[in-house]
Amino acid sequence: MAPSSKPETVLKQAEGLVSLCVNMRKGRTAKEGLMQYKNIAQNASVASIEVVIKRFVQLADQKVQEAQEKADKVSAGAVKGTLEDVDDLEATETPESILLGAVSEDQSKDRTDRALVTPWLKFLWESYRTALETLKNNARLEAIYQQIAQQAFKFCLKHSRKVEFRRLCETIRLHLSTIAKYAHQPHAINLSDPDTLQRHLDTRFAQLSAAVELELWQEAFRSVEDVHNLLTMAKKAPRPSMMAGYYEKLTKIFLMSGNALYHAAAWNRFYAIVRSNPSAHPVKPADEEELSKLAGIVLVSALAVPLHADQNSVDPASSGRVSRLTALLGLSKTPTRAGLLASALASTMPTPLLKLVPAPVQALYDLLETSFDPLELCSSAAPVLKELEEIQEGIYQPYVAQLCDAILGRLLGQLGQVYDSINLSQVHELVAAIQVEGAGHVKVEGFIVAAAKRGEIPVQIDHATGVLYFTAGLFTSSSSDGASTSANTLDDAVQPSSADIVQTRLSTLATVLSTSLSVLFPPPPPTTQLASLLEAVEAERKSLAIKRALIVRRRELHLELTARQEKEEQGRKKAEASRKEKDEEAKRAIEEARKREIERARREVENIKKEEARQLAQNLSKRGNLKVDIDNMENLNTDSLMKLQVEQLEKEKRETSERLRIISKRMDHLRLEGAYRKEERPILAEDHAHQQAEDLAVFQASARSRREAARLAHDADLEIKERLGRMMDDYINTRGVMTGERERLAEEAGKAAEEESRLQEIETAKRKLEEEREQERAEQTC
Numbered sequence: 001m002a003p004s005s006k007p008e009t010v011l012k013q014a015e016g017l018v019s020l021c022v023n024m025r026k027g028r029t030a031k032e033g034l035m036q037y038k039n040i041a042q043n044a045s046v047a048s049i050e051v052v053i054k055r056f057v058q059l060a061d062q063k064v065q066e067a068q069e070k071a072d073k074v075s076a077g078a079v080k081g082t083l084e085d086v087d088d089l090e091a092t093e094t095p096e097s098i099l100l101g102a103v104s105e106d107q108s109k110d111r112t113d114r115a116l117v118t119p120w121l122k123f124l125w126e127s128y129r130t131a132l133e134t135l136k137n138n139a140r141l142e143a144i145y146q147q148i149a150q151q152a153f154k155f156c157l158k159h160s161r162k163v164e165f166r167r168l169c170e171t172i173r174l175h176l177s178t179i180a181k182y183a184h185q186p187h188a189i190n191l192s193d194p195d196t197l198q199r200h201l202d203t204r205f206a207q208l209s210a211a212v213e214l215e216l217w218q219e220a221f222r223s224v225e226d227v228h229n230l231l232t233m234a235k236k237a238p239r240p241s242m243m244a245g246y247y248e249k250l251t252k253i254f255l256m257s258g259n260a261l262y263h264a265a266a267w268n269r270f271y272a273i274v275r276s277n278p279s280a281h282p283v284k285p286a287d288e289e290e291l292s293k294l295a296g297i298v299l300v301s302a303l304a305v306p307l308h309a310d311q312n313s314v315d316p317a318s319s320g321r322v323s324r325l326t327a328l329l330g331l332s333k334t335p336t337r338a339g340l341l342a343s344a345l346a347s348t349m350p351t352p353l354l355k356l357v358p359a360p361v362q363a364l365y366d367l368l369e370t371s372f373d374p375l376e377l378c379s380s381a382a383p384v385l386k387e388l389e390e391i392q393e394g395i396y397q398p399y400v401a402q403l404c405d406a407i408l409g410r411l412l413g414q415l416g417q418v419y420d421s422i423n424l425s426q427v428h429e430l431v432a433a434i435q436v437e438g439a440g441h442v443k444v445e446g447f448i449v450a451a452a453k454r455g456e457i458p459v460q461i462d463h464a465t466g467v468l469y470f471t472a473g474l475f476t477s478s479s480s481d482g483a484s485t486s487a488n489t490l491d492d493a494v495q496p497s498s499a500d501i502v503q504t505r506l507s508t509l510a511t512v513l514s515t516s517l518s519v520l521f522p523p524p525p526p527t528t529q530l531a532s533l534l535e536a537v538e539a540e541r542k543s544l545a546i547k548r549a550l551i552v553r554r555r556e557l558h559l560e561l562t563a564r565q566e567k568e569e570q571g572r573k574k575a576e577a578s579r580k581e582k583d584e585e586a587k588r589a590i591e592e593a594r595k596r597e598i599e600r601a602r603r604e605v606e607n608i609k610k611e612e613a614r615q616l617a618q619n620l621s622k623r624g625n626l627k628v629d630i631d632n633m634e635n636l637n638t639d640s641l642m643k644l645q646v647e648q649l650e651k652e653k654r655e656t657s658e659r660l661r662i663i664s665k666r667m668d669h670l671r672l673e674g675a676y677r678k679e680e681r682p683i684l685a686e687d688h689a690h691q692q693a694e695d696l697a698v699f700q701a702s703a704r705s706r707r708e709a710a711r712l713a714h715d716a717d718l719e720i721k722e723r724l725g726r727m728m729d730d731y732i733n734t735r736g737v738m739t740g741e742r743e744r745l746a747e748e749a750g751k752a753a754e755e756e757s758r759l760q761e762i763e764t765a766k767r768k769l770e771e772e773r774e775q776e777r778a779e780q781t782c
Helices: 007-024 027-041 046-074 079-083 095-103 109-135 139-159 162-177 194-213 217-233 240-257 260-276 288-303 316-328 337-346 359-370 377-390 397-418 424-434 442-453 498-503 505-520 526-623 638-680 684-725 728-781
Strands: 421-423 459-462 467-470
Touching (some): 027 046, 027 109, 046 139, 139 194, 162 194, 194 217, 217 316, 240 260, 288 359, 359 377, 377 424, 397 424, 424 442, 442 459
16 A cells, blocks of 8 residues: 555545645635545545544634634624624625725724634635535434534524525535435435434434524424424434423424414423423423423413414415424324313323412413403403513513403403493493503404404494494304303303304204104013014024025126126137237238338349449549449448548548648758757857866866865774774784684584584494394294
């Protein structure tokens, strides 16, 4: 492996390239380098890709911080406020902005930040996008991809970048949509993997939180849809804390959109999760105080839902939107005001909800859902609403206006049960207690007209007489105050209306007739009933036996008919096949005759063309325009001969042109060389003399340097000789001692070798003698 292709070498080169690109703000170059490095290292060292990407983003972030510190030193003030004025980091400067900056004398903080901080801020945003594009659609790089995405969300939050946040969400959404496109590739992302899906969910929840903090409600709703789509793909239920955060963000989105029904439904779902698992609260574990506050919000949000919100949601034009919102909340059917209140009151673990809510909320519930006192409803509700507004943290403040509308609707419904008509002035007096000062009577009358237009309250206003008429039709329910959870709501009417009488007439008549029949025709005694039942059973058994016999006979007839039809069908098919075979034989004969005729005509045409081509070739050969063997031209025709002639002419023309060009170039070269030599002839002698002088000077200098070097070397050798001469006696003595020692050791080694050789010979002789004795004994024994 070459040193430059080793992983650690490539990693160092990649880090150096990234650092250089950041210093020079070359975003495109950095993107190309990161793409190439990913292609190189994704199969060998995935961790190194994470290191390079993190290093790239970290360096860009450091540059932004350094630019901010430098801007703070240049001019006082906060950087953040001026950076928010830059609407789009990807937009280039316009000519107007450049001219304005040139003629302006304002050297303010804004101008300093735009010059120092904004370019690096743009580069940091570009680095996030580059990192996401590099890491997308790769299962090995999925973890670092989600990490970079969450860092980008934090960047948008820190610098309040709303435009960039929208683009970031679109980019991540596009990457998710292309997962199926790249599913066939190696290391493709598999959303069926629980860990991968969980990482995507974490990123989408971070995206949702950021959208809510930036108050981008449309983007927040799209993020909710992304989360819901991923949740539908999950094989196991997500963590309760995650779902609690999901529903909490939905409450804010629905509150901003003005959808009170689904806002209350989201609070209901959130409260159900926190009540069953207090540690699932997004901020802190829910204690008794927190549960009380949540219970109050759940009940108040349900009471604030308009009384006829469920009727309005049944509109066919909006059924698709309603089902979509219902699916986002994880509900099987569309929520209703009555259902939300019933669900809230049904939660008794660990404590009933009505015992948890604050006293003003419980009082408001009693006024709207259990009591029937239209003349005192608004006056009793006014102090309760004031108490709700004054509760600490203002958690009920967003619901006050909606509660006023709910109280007004409840008032009109109860008045319709008691009165056929009422003065408008009296209605205004009843409502005055809950009206905002300065609102006047227009709001009340506008509410009445809107409710009548939607068909919620059968009412008419006569401004000439100043009277409000409750005009319930004969086929319209008089219980217009709608969805109440109290059991006695429908029974609170003081007197039945004409609509109630008409609507219940048939049911009353059916009840009376049933009672009369039971009196006129009393049921028979039990014994008679048993006998009649036995007779009916026997008759039924006989009828079943007859039916069974008929079914068996019909099945037999059907089988016979089927067999006869199959036999006829087979004969018909054989005859049809024989007829088709004869027709096909006749067609084949006709077709073969036609083909033979066509082949004969084709051969005649080819022969004519060949003869024409041969004559043309002979004519061209005679004129010398064609160089081809006339006897071997089976594959040539008139057109090919003309093309061949044109190609030969073109080739000869090109060869002639090339020869002329070479001759012209050669003549130009000879003329140029002759001119050069003619011009240089007078100065050759002068140049020769000058060159000789220079060579002599160089030779003399070289000789002097060689002599000086030889002299210095000779002096050094003499000095070494003198220094070594003083050690010669010691050297000779030491060498004599070492030589004597070596000779002694050699003699001892020789003696030892001789002794060992002698011993081996003795041992060999003994062994040989023993073998001879053994052989003699063996011979004597035999």
